Amino acid sequence: MSLTVAQLLELPSLRRAKVLAGHNSLSRIVTSVSVLEYSTPTETQRKLYDSIEFWGSEIVITGFCHVPYDVDAQCANIRSMAAAGEVGMILYYVGLIMPSVDPRLIKLADELDFVLICMPENEPTLRYSEVIHDVMDAIIRDELNNPTFAMDLLEQMTKAPKSRQTVKTILRITSDRLRASIIITDSEYNILSAAPWPRNQSTPWERLVEPVAHHTGAESFWEIRGEHPLWVYRAEIQPSGDSKMFLIVFSESGKFDPVLWKQAVEGVRLSMSLWGKKHGQSDLSELLRAILQDEPIKMRRLGDLYHIDVEALSDFWILKNLRGENLSQWVGPIKALSAHFASIELCEQYENDILILPVGSRTLRDMNDWAEALVKFCAENAIPVKITRCPMLQRTADVKYAYEINNAYLADAMRVFPLREFFSISEIEFVKECREIAGQGKENLRRYTSLLDPIMAGRDGEDILNTLAVFLLDKNSNITETAASLFVHKNTVKYRLQKASDILGFHVGDIPQSKNLIYALSLRRIMLPSETGSAK
Numbered sequence: 001m002s003l004t005v006a007q008l009l010e011l012p013s014l015r016r017a018k019v020l021a022g023h024n025s026l027s028r029i030v031t032s033v034s035v036l037e038y039s040t041p042t043e044t045q046r047k048l049y050d051s052i053e054f055w056g057s058e059i060v061i062t063g064f065c066h067v068p069y070d071v072d073a074q075c076a077n078i079r080s081m082a083a084a085g086e087v088g089m090i091l092y093y094v095g096l097i098m099p100s101v102d103p104r105l106i107k108l109a110d111e112l113d114f115v116l117i118c119m120p121e122n123e124p125t126l127r128y129s130e131v132i133h134d135v136m137d138a139i140i141r142d143e144l145n146n147p148t149f150a151m152d153l154l155e156q157m158t159k160a161p162k163s164r165q166t167v168k169t170i171l172r173i174t175s176d177r178l179r180a181s182i183i184i185t186d187s188e189y190n191i192l193s194a195a196p197w198p199r200n201q202s203t204p205w206e207r208l209v210e211p212v213a214h215h216t217g218a219e220s221f222w223e224i225r226g227e228h229p230l231w232v233y234r235a236e237i238q239p240s241g242d243s244k245m246f247l248i249v250f251s252e253s254g255k256f257d258p259v260l261w262k263q264a265v266e267g268v269r270l271s272m273s274l275w276g277k278k279h280g281q282s283d284l285s286e287l288l289r290a291i292l293q294d295e296p297i298k299m300r301r302l303g304d305l306y307h308i309d310v311e312a313l314s315d316f317w318i319l320k321n322l323r324g325e326n327l328s329q330w331v332g333p334i335k336a337l338s339a340h341f342a343s344i345e346l347c348e349q350y351e352n353d354i355l356i357l358p359v360g361s362r363t364l365r366d367m368n369d370w371a372e373a374l375v376k377f378c379a380e381n382a383i384p385v386k387i388t389r390c391p392m393l394q395r396t397a398d399v400k401y402a403y404e405i406n407n408a409y410l411a412d413a414m415r416v417f418p419l420r421e422f423f424s425i426s427e428i429e430f431v432k433e434c435r436e437i438a439g440q441g442k443e444n445l446r447r448y449t450s451l452l453d454p455i456m457a458g459r460d461g462e463d464i465l466n467t468l469a470v471f472l473l474d475k476n477s478n479i480t481e482t483a484a485s486l487f488v489h490k491n492t493v494k495y496r497l498q499k500a501s502d503i504l505g506f507h508v509g510d511i512p513q514s515k516n517l518i519y520a521l522s523l524r525r526i527m528l529p530s531e532t533g534s535a536k
Contacts, residue, residue: 002031002142002148002155003029003142004026005027005028005030005115008030008059008138013133014090014131016119017119020101020106021105021109021116022114022115025087028087028088028159029057029156030057031156032058033132034059034061036077037062037063057087057156057159059087059090059135060081060089061089061132062090062091063091063093063098068099069099072441072442074105075105076439078108078112078116085161087115089114089116090117091117092126093123094121096122096123101118148263150267152267153267154267157173166275167192167272167295168193168295170268171184171193171194171195171268174267174268177264178251178264180197180251180252181250182195183195183209183248184245184247184248185246186243186245187245189212191206209248211224212232212248220233221233221234221256229252230250230252231251231252231254232250233248233256233261235265247264247265247269284306285349287308287310287346288346288350289350291310291396292350292399292400293400312359313345313357313399314360314393315392317374317387317389318355318387318389318403318406319353319374319385319386320353320385320388320406320407320410321354322385327349330354330381334356334374337373338374341366341369342358342360343359371389375421386414386422387421388402388410389425390402390425391425405432406425406428412434418525419485434519434522438523438526448520448523449524451520454504455500460496467493467497467500468508469525471508472521479493479494
């Protein structure tokens with residue numbers, strides 16, 4: 001039986017700790033403990049956070065030393081940890097560095113089923129090392145005494161965020177448990193997925209797999225002698241409904257316990273049946289999935305099989321499903337329509353969305369014509385989607401990035417730009433920046449929105465702000481179109497823009513002077529979604 005949060009609370013270093021939130025998750029398994037102190041939500045922190053691979057089931061220790069008074073930043077860190085699948089957080093030095101635990105943290109942790117534990121308050125003698133030592137010692141003892149890895153793996157995969165329920169995660173968890181490098185191949189020993197140990201190790205997979213493919217012995221494990229002796233373990237797995245695959249493990253730490261190896265094989269087989277469906281089959285939907293889940297080895301393998309150069313993919317189109325309906329019947333017609341505008345390599349359904357990946361270059365006019373044709377087709381057939389186009393892909397990782405931020409910020413983009421028939425990824429990125437500004441605390445938000453206060457102080461302030469929003473956000477600074485949208489004369493629009501310019505001290509529309517005004521108007525729409533700039 002693996003260690004749960006509830007069991008860890010019985011350890012000597014945690015007996016006096018108090019559970020503040022997440023009581024429903026005390027049965028979750030803990031596989032590691034880590035320390036979080038890069039908690040100021042800056043651009044550097046975000047880049048550092050994005051570069052780290054989180055695989056869930058960790059419990060995090062922090063004193064929020066960088067943000068002891070910033071509750072918004074503390075909440076942002078809890079959201080990030082929960083989204084990455086982490087189990088919970090242990091708070092240190094409350095009453096000394098962090099004055100108190102704000103009720104908002106407790107409420108958020110309960111909403112996310114994220115365990116929030118508080119060490120005894122006002123105690124300067126507490127040390128992180130005591131909990132770290134106790135927890136890791138308990139985890140290692142449990143692994144040695146209770147080799148139930150198959151069920152542990154299923155438990156961890158079930159609790160992981162959906163975006164991480166992938167073959168890559170299955171292999172990473174298994175690699176971490178075995179402290180060994182691990183790969184999955186098809187029946188011909190073509191590599192499908194891999195996870196090195198340690199994680200930053202550069203592993204010559206093809207060179208390692210070649211002698212395994214030619215090994216004809218009946219044994220399931222053997223030693224390869226050399227500068228760094230390796231124990232090689234091989235097992236045939238066949239997830240339900242899939243073709244035969246091989247699980248191959250390379251250990252530099254000696255032999256495995258036979259029970260642990262048996263558990264690992266069964267855990268991978270079961271997990272592949274549930275979360276790696278058709279992983280060994282070569283079809284275009286799996287190639288698209290490999291791109292979106294950043295599985296480069298599988299991506300290259302499937303690309304070669306279908307003679308698709310994934311590096312040549314030039315842009316990415318997302319038809320985001322707004323109602324969760326099954327859109328599979330529309331994939332063929334949308335691919336046929338798109339073929340009139342581009343050479344389409346991939347057009348598949350993914351998680352109920354329709355995604356298109358063409359090759360070759362296009363002019364802006366070509367892309368606009370294509371987008372308008374898609375909008376018209378979807379409207380005529382009542383297909384509930386919103387289109388985002390992502391031009392100029394530099395690398396396949398850009399596809400994953402674009403899909404994830406579109407999922408995260410499309411709803412906000414539809415509030416900021418309510419009249420847009422389709423979006424570009426740059427508009428989604430702009431809205432992401434606005435949401436990040438809004439998430440950095442009230443003072444930072446006011447730094448932008450206070451720009452609107454002098455306008456609102458006037459008798460016609462609401463009309464002027466409405467005009468500014470339509471002019472700058474909806475109609476690309478076109479006076480004629482702004483007037484038509486607001487059902488007023490062009491001279492009225494000109495008068496309102498001039499009055500706003502006089503109040504603000506710069507000409508509305510000039511860049512960069514208008515940059516903060518655009519942010520302010522966008523933030524106003526995000527924070528007050530009912531005020532969408534529609535004509536009255």
